[in-house]
Amino acid sequence: MTLDKAGIRSKFIGEFDELVKELVEILTDYKMPQEAIDWFVKSLNYNTPGGKLNRGLSVIDTYCILKNTPLEELSGPEYKKVALLGWCIELLQAYFLVADDMMDQSKTRRDQPCWYLVPGVDNIAINDSFMLEGAIYILLKKYFRQDSYYVDLLDLFHEVTFQTELGQLLDLITSDEQNVDLDKYTLEKHSFIVRFKTAYYSFYLPVALAMFVCGVTDEKDLKQAQDILIPLGEYFQVQDDFLDCFGTPEQIGKIGTDIKDNKCSWVVNQALLKVNPEQRKVLDENYGQKSDECEAVCKKLFKDLGIEQTYLDYEESVVGDIKKQIEALDESRGLKKQVLYEFLGKVYKRSK
Known part of the structure; x- marks a missing residue:
């Protein structure tokens, strides 16, 4: 079945939900207290998937064109790897935007208050931006360390x-x-x-x-x-x-x-x-x-x-x-x- 734009986006976002679960598992292995895990999950969900996702989806589009393979014909593991790279770009984007909004003292982002303006966040957003970037390298290590x-x-x-x-x-x-x-x-x-x-x-x-x-x-x-x-x-x-x-x-x-x-x-x-x-x-x-x-x-x-x-x-x-x-x-x-x-x-x- 050929996916329409909404279906392509939905499939991609489904991989983000899995990515969050995996990051939670990593934090749990570190014996991170639950309140800190909950905070990180809130930051991930608030700052990462809310945009147009063009950068992340472009990784998948480009891969399919270069491989001359329709999206629907990619194997599960194959799709997961390229989608993960797409989400790594979206995490990088989230990292930049959280920091940039504080530097510019912006008020809104993606039709909602900037993260640092969410009640209770304030300057903690600085550390949250670092964690969004750090998640990229944790995920790359887990999924690509064995690749050439x-x-x-x-x-x-x-x-x-x-x-x-x-x-x-x-x-x-x-x-x-x-x-x-x-x-x-x-x-x-x-x-x-x-x-x-x-x-x-x-x-x-x-x-x-x-x-x-x-x-x-x-x-x-x-x-x-x-x-x-x-x-x-x-x-x-x-x-x-x-x-x-x-x-x-x-x-x-x-x-x-x-x-x-x-x-x-x-x-x-x-x-x-x-x-x-x-x-x-x-x-x-x-x-x-x-x-x-x-x-x-x-x-x-x-x-x-x-x-x-x-x-x-x-x-x-x-x-x-x-x-x-x-x-x-x-x-x-x-x-x-x-x-x-x-x-x-x-x-x-x-x-x-």
């Missing part, structure tokens, strides 16, 4: 985590909420931030993990994937910046905070290229202020500057370039164009 590519998986997760943290560092020191300085912002700096903070773990990591499991491990294959997926991930984050400003909370599942948080977003960088001296003064006085009125002034200025049309023009240009890159891909090396078109299809013209 085990060290490749470890190296990949460690490297991509560090790359993401480098992007976060540049984001934080550029977007200092206490000292708003728009002179720090450039499109080049924005590009570095989004490639490192988002593109590596959201786009390259799922494909590279599936490639390792399929035995496609040559550096040239990985480079081909990276050269297309990183620009695609940058496009995704530019979309995210655009939606944060021009989308609604109902669309994006959170309250957009980039303007109030003084973020080095694509939107403000485009505005800085277009403003006249008077408009620049308005931007300097209102951007990065914790005020609804100042935020509204910025949004009106962005509309007046035609940022929406600038984004639509950018989108068509970048998607055209990515399609050309995909068409030039050498499929004889093991990577398939379909993998990359699947990713592009999930991103192009999305509204949330």
Whole structure:
């Protein structure tokens, strides 16, 4: 029986339920008190499965394409292993988001209060974020230690985590909420931030993990994937910046905070290229202020500057370039164009 989108998601979430049970068993073996186990389970369930799960599901999609095997024909153990890698990315995502929401003092995430704002959590969320990351390596050891590519998986997760943290560092020191300085912002700096903070773990990591499991491990294959997926991930984050400003909370599942948080977003960088001296003064006085009125002034200025049309023009240009890159891909090396078109299809013209 062919599964629809809801069925695919449900099957994937079923593996998360099993994963939680296994982590509970590990904590029980450590003789962890029940109250601590209950806390960890609550953190896992609150922070990990509530999103779109695109990163985790992409591992399975990519694996099926590379193996030329429909999802429904994967054996139980085969599906479990690739699904587990998908959940490891979702755990990594949860780790980043719990920490990021505290750093940004965000209020909502996935239509619910950020974890640190849940009654009784507060700064314990810092340790909870560490535990979400630590669970990745406990699971990798349990399921992949005997595989020839085990060290490749470890190296990949460690490297991509560090790359993401480098992007976060540049984001934080550029977007200092206490000292708003728009002179720090450039499109080049924005590009570095989004490639490192988002593109590596959201786009390259799922494909590279599936490639390792399929035995496609040559550096040239990985480079081909990276050269297309990183620009695609940058496009995704530019979309995210655009939606944060021009989308609604109902669309994006959170309250957009980039303007109030003084973020080095694509939107403000485009505005800085277009403003006249008077408009620049308005931007300097209102951007990065914790005020609804100042935020509204910025949004009106962005509309007046035609940022929406600038984004639509950018989108068509970048998607055209990515399609050309995909068409030039050498499929004889093991990577398939379909993998990359699947990713592009999930991103192009999305509204949330």
